[in-house]
Amino acid sequence: MTTSLWLRFAALITLLYCAGHTMGMPWTPATGSQETAVIDAMKSARFDALGSERTYWQFYFGFGLIISGTGARCATCVRELLTQVDAGLAEVSPAARGAVH
Numbered sequence: 364m365t366t367s368l369w370l371r372f373a374a375l376i377t378l379l380y381c382a383g384h385t386m387g388m389p390w391t392p393a394t395g396s397q398e399t400a401v402i403d404a405m406k407s408a409r410f411d412a413l414g415s416e417r418t419y420w421q422f423y424f425g426f427g428l429i430i431s432g433t434g435a436r437c438a439t440c441v442r443e444l445l446t447q448v449d450a451g452l453a454e455v456s457p458a459a460r461g462a463v464h
Contacts, residue, residue: 370445374438381434388427 393399405420412422 367445367448370441370448374441374445377434377438377441381431381438384427384434385431388431391423 391398391402393402402420405423406418408419409416410419411417
C-alpha cells in the first residue's frame with residue numbers, strides 16, 4: 364500500500380469520526396428518568412469559572428464542540444498532507460511510515 368492510499372484512508376476515517384461525533388450532538392441521549400435527572404442537574408448546577416457563571420452542561424457541550432472542531436481540523440491537515448505527498452512536495456520519513464504498518 365502506498366503512502367497516499369494510507370493518507371486517504373486516514374483522512375476518511377478522521378472525517379467520518381468527526382461527522383459521527385457531531386451528528387451525535389448533544390452526546391447524551393436522555394432515554395430514561397435517571398438520565399434526564401442527571402442532565403437537569405448538569406444544567407442547573409452553576410459555578411464561577413474565570414469570573415463568569417457557567418453550568419456543567421455548558422462545559423460538557425463546549426467540550427463536545429471542541430472535539431468536533433478538532434476532528435475536522437485533523438481531517439483537513441491529513442488531506443493537506445496528502446496533496447503535498449501526491450505532488451511530491453513532502454517526504455514521509457521511514458519512522459512515520461513504520462508507525463502505520
